[in-house]
Amino acid sequence: MSYNVDSKGYYGDFGGAYIPEMLYPNVEELRQNYLKVMAEPAFIESFNALLKDYVGRPSPLYFAKRLSEKYNTKIYLKREDLNHTGAHKINNTIGQILMAQRLGKKRIIAETGAGQHGVATATVCALMGLECIVYMGAVDIERQAPNVARMKMLGATVIPANSGSKTLKDATNEAIRDWINNPVNTHYIIGSVVGPHPYPDMVARFQAVVSEEIQWQLQEKEGRKDPDYVIACVGGGSNAAGAFYHYLDTPSVKLIAVEAAGLGVDSGESAATSFLGKEGIIHGSKTLLMQTPDGQITEPYSISAGLDYPGVGPMHANLFKTKRAEFIAITDDQAMDSGLELCQLEGIIPAIESSHALAVFKQKTFKPDDVVVVSLSGRGDKDLDTYIKHFKL
Amino acid sequence: MNRIQEKLKTDKKLLSIYFSAGYPSVNDTVEIIQELEKNGVDMIEIGLPFSDPLADGPTIQDSSTQALKNGMTSELLFQQLKSIRDTISIPLIIMGYFNPILQYGVEAFCKACQDVGIDGLIIPDLPVDVYDENYKHIFKKYGLINVFLITPQTSVERIRYIDSISEGFIYMVSSASTTGGNSGFQTEQTDYFKRVANMKLKAPQIVGFGISDNDSFKQATKDTKGAIIGSAFIKHLSVNGIKNIDTFVNTILH
Numbered sequence: 279m280s281y282n283v284d285s286k287g288y289y290g291d292f293g294g295a296y297i298p299e300m301l302y303p304n305v306e307e308l309r310q311n312y313l314k315v316m317a318e319p320a321f322i323e324s325f326n327a328l329l330k331d332y333v334g335r336p337s338p339l340y341f342a343k344r345l346s347e348k349y350n351t352k353i354y355l356k357r358e359d360l361n362h363t364g365a366h367k368i369n370n371t372i373g374q375i376l377m378a379q380r381l382g383k384k385r386i387i388a389e390t391g392a393g394q395h396g397v398a399t400a401t402v403c404a405l406m407g408l409e410c411i412v413y414m415g416a417v418d419i420e421r422q423a424p425n426v427a428r429m430k431m432l433g434a435t436v437i438p439a440n441s442g443s444k445t446l447k448d449a450t451n452e453a454i455r456d457w458i459n460n461p462v463n464t465h466y467i468i469g470s471v472v473g474p475h476p477y478p479d480m481v482a483r484f485q486a487v488v489s490e491e492i493q494w495q496l497q498e499k500e501g502r503k504d505p506d507y508v509i510a511c512v513g514g515g516s517n518a519a520g521a522f523y524h525y526l527d528t529p530s531v532k533l534i535a536v537e538a539a540g541l542g543v544d545s546g547e548s549a550a551t552s553f554l555g556k557e558g559i560i561h562g563s564k565t566l567l568m569q570t571p572d573g574q575i576t577e578p579y580s581i582s583a584g585l586d587y588p589g590v591g592p593m594h595a596n597l598f599k600t601k602r603a604e605f606i607a608i609t610d611d612q613a614m615d616s617g618l619e620l621c622q623l624e625g626i627i628p629a630i631e632s633s634h635a636l637a638v639f640k641q642k643t644f645k646p647d648d649v650v651v652v653s654l655s656g657r658g659d660k661d662l663d664t665y666i667k668h669f670k671l
Numbered sequence: 672m673n674r675i676q677e678k679l680k681t682d683k684k685l686l687s688i689y690f691s692a693g694y695p696s697v698n699d700t701v702e703i704i705q706e707l708e709k710n711g712v713d714m715i716e717i718g719l720p721f722s723d724p725l726a727d728g729p730t731i732q733d734s735s736t737q738a739l740k741n742g743m744t745s746e747l748l749f750q751q752l753k754s755i756r757d758t759i760s761i762p763l764i765i766m767g768y769f770n771p772i773l774q775y776g777v778e779a780f781c782k783a784c785q786d787v788g789i790d791g792l793i794i795p796d797l798p799v800d801v802y803d804e805n806y807k808h809i810f811k812k813y814g815l816i817n818v819f820l821i822t823p824q825t826s827v828e829r830i831r832y833i834d835s836i837s838e839g840f841i842y843m844v845s846s847a848s849t850t851g852g853n854s855g856f857q858t859e860q861t862d863y864f865k866r867v868a869n870m871k872l873k874a875p876q877i878v879g880f881g882i883s884d885n886d887s888f889k890q891a892t893k894d895t896k897g898a899i900i901g902s903a904f905i906k907h908l909s910v911n912g913i914k915n916i917d918t919f920v921n922t923i924l925h
Contacts, residue, residue: 296769298726298795299820300844302829441732442722454725461824461847559770559796560723572744573771574722 281526281602283482283593287475288564290600292592295474297562300458304466305562307381309476315380316373316483328372329487332405333362335369337488339495339651344623351644354505355626355654356492356521365629365656366485366517367398371467373484375402378465385409385464389453391418391446391513392583393425394656395469400434410434413452415445418583425660443577446587450561470514471591474562478519478591485520492651493524500649507644509534510653511634512605513549513584515591517655522603532604534642535594536634538580539607549578550607551590552598560589566598581610581664582630584656608637614668616640617658629656630664674762674790675816675839678713679875685897686888686923687714687877688904689766691734692751693743694720699913700751706916708761711924716793716899717752719745719767726795728851730902734909745775749783756788764818766793777806781813791816791839803836818842823863830870837874840896843867845881851902854883856890868894888923 287293287309295305315321329335338357346353358366371388378386386408390396396412403410412429416438419426429436442448450468457466471478471485493503508525510518512535525531540548548554555566560575567589568576580586590598597603608616617633620626628636632655644650658665665671678685688707692700700717707715720738724731748765755763765784772780772794784792792815797806799819810817816839821830824847833841845860846852860881867876875896882891883903891898900923907919 294798294801296796296798296801299799299825300726300822300847300849302798303822303824303826441729442736447723451723451725455728455849458726459848459852461822556774558773559768561725562796569770569774571774572746573774574739575770576722 281597281600283479287479289592289596291557292565292595293475293478294564295562296559296564297474298458300461301454304457304461305474311381312377312476312480315377321376321380324376325373329369333368333372334360335487336491336495337361339492339499341499342624345620348623349639349644350646351648351650354496354649354651356488356651358488358517358653358655359626359628359632359657363398363401364659365394365398366488366520367395367469368401369487369520370469370481370484370516371398371402374465374467375406375408378408378467379406381465383463383465385411385460386467387411387413387453387456387464388467388469389413389446389449390469391449391586392660393418393422393429394584394660396434396436397425397428397432399467400429400432403434404432411456412436413439413449413456415439415449417444418446418449422583445577447575454561470516471519471593472514472561472563472589478563478593481516482519482523482593485516486523488517488520488653489522489524492521496649496651504528504531505649505651507532507534507648507650508653509536509635509638509650511536511585511631511655512590512594513538513587513631514589515594517653519591519593521651521653533597533602534638535597535603535605536638537605537607538582538585538634539609540579540581542609543607547579549580549585549587551578551588552595552605553607555590563592565589565592565595582613582634584629584631585634606638606641608634612637612640614665617665618669626654627658628654629658630661631655673814673816673839675714675764678762679840679896684892685713685877687716687897687899688712689716689718689899689901690904690908691718691720691731691738692748693738693741694734694905695737695908695912697741697743698751700748701755702913703916704755704759704763706913707920708759710917710920712761712920713897714762714764716764716766717748719748719765719771721768721771724768726849728849728902730851730905734905745771745780749787752787762790763788764791764793765789769794769797778809781809781815784815785813789815791818793818793842795820799833799836820844821867822847823860827870830867830872834872834874839874840877841872841874842899843876843878843895845878845891848880850880853881855887856881861890861893864891864894885923885925
């Protein structure tokens with residue numbers, strides 16, 4: 279049994295392409311071409327060159343000595359926070375902008391929640407000289423002003439999504455509507471392993487560079503390419519997909535996916551989709567999602583804007599259902615404390631998303647000789663306001 | 672024979688009207704349907720509101736959001752429609768996104784449709800192939816016709832496939848857009864209507880998206896069997912409430 283995508287675009291019961299006919303030609307064009315394009319030597323060469331010289335890969339696999347001492351186990355941090363633009367998001371946007379070029383697209387659209395994916399998309403559009411339109415919930419535009427400014431400096435047009443709850447899910451709806459209205463010249467750069475097939479698989483493949491590097495880096499440091507555990511936070515799930523990718527079918531590597539419990543899983547203010555969600559359709563994918571009994575999609579909550587999504591990628595829904603990965607929900611407070619702890623033990627200010635992954639050490643005990651890799655998906659600069667408010671700094 | 676099929680055999684150009692159930696007020700559903708039939712509308716699409724209507728523009732999004740705020744649900748809609756066949760004889764179609772139907776249970780939903788006298792469904796985000804493989808037998812069991820969409824970008828081959836599994840009409844989306852976009856048609860669209868008409872499909876085509884008045888109705892139905900109006904009617908409801916539906920229908924037909 280494989281935990282990767284099958285030929286029809288499903289991960290077990292999840293995935294597929296539940297899209298209106300208006301989107302069919304766009305998605306079908308991508309589906310027919312993405313694997314072929316990604317296998318072209320010239321494409322691989324351009325992708326790798328940009329990851330190396332522009333993004334700054336490989337990102338270090340850093341042995342966190344003091345954190346390891348504190349929790350009496352061996353903790354490695356995969357430093358995606360050191361990438362250009364500050365998170366793993368750029369791995370995907372580099373891949374997709376090259377894909378868009380190969381497909382002859384002149385206009386790029388994207389959705390963004392906190393603005394990280396929007397910035398990563400605006401960045402690669404500036405790099406390639408392509409028009410960039412980013413949809414962002416009106417509420418998020420208010421609360422993420424610095425990222426809105428970054429996108430504008432990079433030449434992108436930021437369009438507020440005023441529908442629904444005016445956050446990430448609505449920005450995604452607006453981007454999809456834009457694509458329906460511009461079916462020929464436009465490529466939609468989705469920011470996570472969500473959306474209709476082939477997006478979850480394509481984005482996972484672009485992010486797979488993360489676990490590919492972990493394998494050889496761990497070989498150098500520990501003389502083995504497989505850790506005992508890989509831990510990553512999950513909103514839509516792209517950094518987890520990247521960190522898990524090459525280990526999906528290696529059962530000896532235990533996978534831990536960390537969701538945002540918000541104020542608590544049962545508080546009514548949570549984004550712990552696997553615990554609270556039911557099977558359904560969101561943004562063209564059959565997956566687990568938070569919804570009312572009548573099938574209306576509900577608004578999640580997390581202190582971390584990057585985990586604040588009512589669905590989860592179909593790969594992760596399948597990892598949850600089959601129990602291949604262990605899912606742990608971390609509250610706002612637990613995440614914030616672990617974020618601060620990393621600052622003080624290792625001199626690294628993590629994104630609040632990544633702090634959720636770090637909080638697992640307070641929930642679960644590891645053996646002293648366990649090798650545990652944590653995906654440090656992003657840096658915390660963007661979260662300073664939230665840290666300041668939370669700790670009254 | 673299903674009421675949709677009977678209606679398609681009549682000799683006239685059909686006017687079909689869409690509205691969001693539960694809008695403007697939660698209990699307007701039945702009265703709107705009665706008014707539409709009384710004033711000569713041939714078929715009605717009852718919109719099942721959804722929180723995230725991907726294929727819809729702002730007008731239908733807003734009516735959908737308002738209907739949900741008003742408390743509309745699948746269960747409530749079926750209650751409202753319980754005695755609809757006592758007074759209504761034209762075909763009734765429920766148009767909704769797949770997730771609420773999935774949560775209701777596809778079979779339970781189809782059964783509830785049959786119980787109240789619904790004739791067909793339009794589910795924009797249920798892909799044709801998934802329907803064909805997994806759900807066709809359920810729709811058939813409950814006498815429901817599933818209506819599929821085509822767009823100007825749909826390939827000839829795919830139009831043929833969609834025609835082959837269509838038992839009612841084909842919903843011909845007039846242009847690459849969400850609902851409630853431009854009104855009226857350019858040569859590009861009328862050429863597309865003609866092109867599809869020349870394919871001599873077994874399923875008649877009814878045009879939707881972009882029809883809002885008598886001119887666009889005539890243009891849309893020149894080479895097709897009929898036209899569907901949604902956003903323009905919802906705009907009418909948002910201004911007039913459920914009054915003057917006769918005036919609205921008249922301006923389309925005359």
